[in-house]
Amino acid sequence: MQGIIIKGIGGFYYIKTEDGVIECKARGKFRYTDVTPMVGDKVDIQIEKGKGVIEKIFPRDSELIRPQVANVTQAFVVFAIKNPDLNFELLNKFLIQCEHNNIVPMVCLNKIDLSSETEIKEVSDMLSGTGYQILLINAKTGVKTDRLKEMLEDNITVLCGPSGAGKSTLLNKLLGKEYMKTGNISEKIGRGKHTTRHSELIEVNNGLVVDTPGFSTLEINYIEKDDLRNYFPEFYDYNDKCKFRGCLHYKEPGCKVIEAVEKGKINKARYEFYIKYLQEINERRNNRW
Incomplete structure (x- = not known):
């Protein structure tokens, strides 16, 4: 039987299926894998002795x-x-x-x-x-x-x-x-x-x-500097038009993103945030050594 985890509390998972919501525990084998059941997971379950057991967790889209x-x-x-x-x-x-x-x-x-x-x-x-x-x-x-x-x-x-x-x-x-x-x-x-x-x-x-619980700070320190530009949609039209391949849109000559900022086609405040965070990523990277 397939379903989706809608809640997880104290080692019990509640699976929404075509037959209703079924309380399950995860099969012990998941202790030895890198995958732990998570709310939103699509899963296969079995009913054993009137109790549900999660057998498989399908690959996640996000x-x-x-x-x-x-x-x-x-x-x-x-x-x-x-x-x-x-x-x-x-x-x-x-x-x-x-x-x-x-x-x-x-x-x-x-x-x-x-x-x-x-x-x-x-x-x-x-x-x-x-x-x-x-x-x-x-x-x-x-x-x-x-x-x-x-x-x-x-x-x-x-x-x-x-x-x-x-x-x-x-x-x-x-x-x-x-x-x-x-x-x-x-x-x-x-x-x-x-x-x-x-x-x-x-x-x-x-x-x-x-x-989910609200919070006033958010760490995104898993972002790499070469990837950051890909998370700014307003850069998309310019990423491949810069003078240098792999341009980070920072201080490189012939950068089309910098040119677009100067012409007012890209919001300056967003660009300044991009640069600030790019510098933070560099500092973290340097501190690792």
Whole structure:
């Protein structure tokens, strides 16, 4: 019998199958492999003495480390422009993580009632040329959440973004019920409390959604410097047109990306983030020796 892991707690895995949700344990052989069952995994199971056992884990199309979830096809990257203030560097890191894992991101700017047109335009300008969709939403009142609900069909969707941005509120709105407890923004630290306890796939509109704990920092130190340029969609049209093959778009002469930045065809703030992170990768690499 085949199914998909929708929840894992204390060594037990809950598998969604055509016959309903079945509680399973993993076969002992997985202890001796590099593969551990993960929420989102497609699996083969057997029923032995009335209990389910995971026999096989199918190859993953994508795999996120934090949150730990497999086979995600799209991400709702939820950020508030105000309360808490939007962290552009963190937003860019989430987008890089999506690109690295072949996950299609939808940028959801929440709490638009607290945002000015100038602030919204700043985000739109930064992401111009990336091809990313930006949706202005209000998760609390339901503004544009119907559009997001339509996008869930036939996808495994992860809600990600910093704590306090409104992911749990958005999930509750998509489900039409109070599923996740929501927290208030702490006035002292300017971010939300960790209110989500574990990753779980929930069926919504013929799709599956995972809500995960919010967090305000994100490490992407697994990215190599030669790969980083591939995670900026606005570079795609220029990557093969530079003077030097393998151009990192840093200080090389004849770089078409630098030229596009100077002409205003690529957003300068995004490019500056690219350079900053490229330098961080170099520093980490040098410190290894």
